[in-house]
Amino acid sequence: MSRFVWGEVTGRQWAVLAGATFGYGFYYVCRLSLAVVKAPLVSTGVLTEAQVGIAGSALFFTYAAGKFANGVLADRLNLRLLLALGLVGSALVNLALGCTGGWLIFAGFATFGG
Numbered sequence: 001m002s003r004f005v006w007g008e009v010t011g012r013q014w015a016v017l018a019g020a021t022f023g024y025g026f027y028y029v030c031r032l033s034l035a036v037v038k039a040p041l042v043s044t045g046v047l048t049e050a051q052v053g054i055a056g057s058a059l060f061f062t063y064a065a066g067k068f069a070n071g072v073l074a075d076r077l078n079l080r081l082l083l084a085l086g087l088v089g090s091a092l093v094n095l096a097l098g099c100t101g102g103w104l105i106f107a108g109f110a111t112f113g114g
Contacts, residue, residue, distance in 0.1 A: 023083050030090035033097070034059060034110060051103040055110040062111050 034056055041047045047055075074082055093113040100106045 023087060026087055027090060030087070030094055031059070031063065031113065033094055034113075047103050047106065051107070055103070055107040058107050058111040059113050062113075 034052075038052050038056070041052055042049055070082070070086075090113065093109055096109045097106060097113065100109060
C-alpha cells in the first residue's frame with residue numbers, strides 16, 4: 001500500500017477537492033434556508049407555525065427520498081452534470097420561495113427544495 005504524501009497532490013486534485021467541498025456546502029446552504037427565515041415568517045404573520053412546520057416537513061421528507069433516488073442516479077449519470085443541475089435547481093427553488101404568495105405554493109416549492 002502506498003503512503004499519502006502532501007507534496008504529491010496536484011493542482012487538479014486540489015481543485016476537485018475544493019469544488020466538491022464548496023458544492024456540497026452550497027447544497028446545504030440552499031436546503032437550510034427555511035430554518036433561517038422561519039422565525040421572521042411567523043413573527044411578521046406571513047405564515048403560521050403550523051404552515052411553516054408543514055413546509056419544513058415536506059422539505060425534509062422529500063430530502064430523505066431524494067438521498068436514495070440521487071444515489072441511484074449518481075451511479076448511472078455524469079456526476080458533474082448531476083451536481084450542477086442540483087445546485088441550479090436548488091437556487092431556482094429558493095428564488096421561487098421568496099416570490100410566493102400563498103402557503104400551499106410555498107409548501108410546494110419547499111417540497112421541490114428537498
